[in-house]
Amino acid sequence: MKRILMAAAMALLVSHGYAQENAKKVLFVILDGIPADVLDSVATPNIDKISAIGGYTDASMGGEIGGYSETPTISAVGYNSLLTGVWANKHNVWGNSIKNPNYNYWTVFRMLKEADPTKKTAIFSTWLDNRTKLVGANLPATGDFTFDYYFDGMELDTLNFPHEKDRKYIYQIDEAVSKEAARYIQKDGPDMSWMYLEFSDDMGHGFGNSPQMIDGVEKADVQIGRVWEAIQYREKTFGEDWLIVITTDHGRTDDGFGHGGHSPRERATWIVTNSKYTNSHFEGTPQMVDILPSIANHMNLSIPKKIAMELDGTPFIGSVEATALKAELKKGEISMNWESLSKGEKGRVWVSTTNEFKTGGLDNYWLVGEVNLDDKQKKFSLNGTQSEIFKVVLETPSGYLNYWIVK
Known part of the structure; x- marks a missing residue:
């Protein structure tokens, strides 16, 4: 090597x-x-x-x-x-x-x-x-x-x-x-x-x-x-x-x-x-x-935040708290998991049911809540929300991770 x-x-x-x-x-x-x-x-x-x-x-x-x-x-x-x-x-x-x-x-x-x-x-x-x-x-x-x-x-x-x-x-x-x-x-x-x-x-x-x-x-x-x-x-x-x-x-x-x-x-x-x-x-x-x-x-x-929330990469230079975000939809709940690369840091979870960014627009995100990044997972209910796409974003102190759930 x-x-x-x-x-x-x-x-x-x-x-x-x-x-x-x-x-x-x-x-x-x-x-x-x-x-x-x-x-x-x-x-x-x-x-x-x-x-x-x-x-x-x-x-x-x-x-x-x-x-x-x-x-x-x-x-x-x-x-x-x-x-x-x-x-x-x-x-x-x-x-x-x-x-x-x-x-x-x-x-x-x-x-x-x-x-x-x-x-x-x-x-x-x-x-x-x-x-x-x-x-x-x-x-x-x-x-x-x-x-x-x-x-x-x-x-x-x-x-x-x-x-x-x-x-x-x-x-x-x-x-x-x-x-x-x-x-x-x-x-x-x-x-x-x-x-x-x-x-x-x-x-x-x-x-x-x-x-x-x-x-x-x-x-x-x-x-x-x-x-x-x-x-x-x-x-x-x-x-x-x-x-x-x-x-x-x-x-x-x-x-x-x-x-x-x-x-x-x-x-x-x-x-x-x-x-x-x-x-x-x-x-x-x-x-x-x-x-x-x-x-x-x-x-x-x-x-710009709207672009950063779409990036699929994790920086290998500088600060980083988490990577490898994945999400899955089952029975009206989204289960998230990620790899934690730090200790004691918190993050926030955002979700959107639109993909307007694709055509130059803005997506509407709602805040799901705060997470401890050390937990490496979170599950939350969609409360009956239906969509062809769920764009799940994990906000960390140094940036964003995103994962799509698409039909």
């Missing part, structure tokens, strides 16, 4: 040449299609340097198997689950065609810009659709969100990147993307950035469990080294407080060729971070949707 934790002190922070306390920056990276067992078995010295500062953990993609949140282990679906902090039943991306995203579930980039329009954002990507379709840049439905800087679309350039069957041109694009990400981060230090690299997934699809797949991971590690050097330069030169989160979007079938289903290996992902402030949830098996609230905690990003 590469799970390593180390403690260290924080430095004075400087941003854009002006002294500021707690100036925060973040880069999140998706290395496509690398199962946890592959990352564990391949030499990745640059990723190891990062995990030695913060940590490594096995993680999961795909929502609740057999439940309303079950989400395909498909690339674009995984990316959007990270970007929005919710599963496919909410963000409505079910495949790589990205037919009809529900932009009422904001991306972390839009959350940042809505909270502070002066913050700078950037994307470095080997797939154009990440910017144009998933984030929905320059679309009225996303509030005309615009990246301050983007570097993508080279997969459409067949002149400079001839599309040979061996897919080596994707590696060349990954190289260009990672070099530009390192250059721009070192020079301009955007507040929030996303780097996406594809080649490792292509090697899996083309060769399965193979030396080519291993080579793809090793190449990705070199590319990680570039952006990590840029981040270290920013921290040393400007005193900025950088968070890097590296993950993958899905695992693979046992033979390594495919993905999309819910076998243990297809769901098996991982997360690496340099954060020194991971909590007990990180030591479990966090999920793809946990990355957004973790980024938000690092950035001190205030998420």
Whole structure:
């Protein structure tokens, strides 16, 4: 295992040449299609340097198997689950065609810009659709969100990147993307950035469990080294407080060729971070949707309550009191249970019978009552209330957990 934790002190922070306390920056990276067992078995010295500062953990993609949140282990679906902090039943991306995203579930980039329009954002990507379709840049439905800087679309350039069957041109694009990400981060230090690299997934699809797949991971590690050097330069030169989160979007079938289903290996992902402030949830098996609230905690990003009550993730950075909320309806009563991650804390339970948020509206919640989070459960009567949906929310001192009961 590469799970390593180390403690260290924080430095004075400087941003854009002006002294500021707690100036925060973040880069999140998706290395496509690398199962946890592959990352564990391949030499990745640059990723190891990062995990030695913060940590490594096995993680999961795909929502609740057999439940309303079950989400395909498909690339674009995984990316959007990270970007929005919710599963496919909410963000409505079910495949790589990205037919009809529900932009009422904001991306972390839009959350940042809505909270502070002066913050700078950037994307470095080997797939154009990440910017144009998933984030929905320059679309009225996303509030005309615009990246301050983007570097993508080279997969459409067949002149400079001839599309040979061996897919080596994707590696060349990954190289260009990672070099530009390192250059721009070192020079301009955007507040929030996303780097996406594809080649490792292509090697899996083309060769399965193979030396080519291993080579793809090793190449990705070199590319990680570039952006990590840029981040270290920013921290040393400007005193900025950088968070890097590296993950993958899905695992693979046992033979390594495919993905999309819910076998243990297809769901098996991982997360690496340099954060020194991971909590007990990180030591479990966090999920793809946990990355957004973790980024938000690092950035001190205030998420509007109506959005926070819809998030499916639990932060693995910062304070956390509970996770893994579930609820069940039987004979007019709702039974809730959760995992408690703290001692002596209280929470409140809210319920709604509407889903107006899906179409841009507000849901009406009623307060059920207060709970001791140590109890890990609560049961309450609906007093004859009938509905096609019950949205159950557990409010904790640091945030919200939600679970849907749907017919």
